[in-house]
Amino acid sequence: MATSPRHLLVVDDEPHIGLVLRPYLEQLGYRVSFARSLAEARAAVKDTTPDGMLLDLHLPDGSGLDFLRDLRAQDGTARLPILVLTAEGEERVLREARRLGAALVTKPFSPTKLSQRIATMFGDLSAPEDETP
Numbered sequence: 001m002a003t004s005p006r007h008l009l010v011v012d013d014e015p016h017i018g019l020v021l022r023p024y025l026e027q028l029g030y031r032v033s034f035a036r037s038l039a040e041a042r043a044a045v046k047d048t049t050p051d052g053m054l055l056d057l058h059l060p061d062g063s064g065l066d067f068l069r070d071l072r073a074q075d076g077t078a079r080l081p082i083l084v085l086t087a088e089g090e091e092r093v094l095r096e097a098r099r100l101g102a103a104l105v106t107k108p109f110s111p112t113k114l115s116q117r118i119a120t121m122f123g124d125l126s127a128p129e130d131e132t133p
Contacts (some may be wrong), residue, residue: 004031008047008052008054009044009054013056021054022117036060052082053082053083053101055081056084083104087106087107105117
């Protein structure tokens with residue numbers, strides 16, 4: 001019996017992120033869906049909890065960090081693997097995302113580095129050192 005591919009929800013308002021990531025992640029065997037706003041992300045998670053999430057911190061309708069806090073406060077998503085994709089450099093915000101159990105990848109990133117971080121997020125590789133302080 002074949003296992004179904006892991007479902008990744010990518011929450012990012014930058015259209016080029018989806019254009020670059022979808023074919024790459026699908027080639028690696030993931031099922032990928034996108035949300036371009038917090039409202040879309042909340043609706044997507046309410047419909048079906050993904051296996052993992054790639055989350056931008058800056059979205060047009062609010063803070064990805066607030067969404068991360070909300071996800072951690074709910075039983076169904078408290079342990080959801082989340083990888084924060086950010087250009088954010090504010091150390092306080094990055095520390096808070098880590099405290100909430102998210103791994104970090106700073107933009108711009110290479111697809112290879114991202115795929116390694118996703119594999120680590122799912123426990124398929126050992127964790128590398130964080131790239132940000």
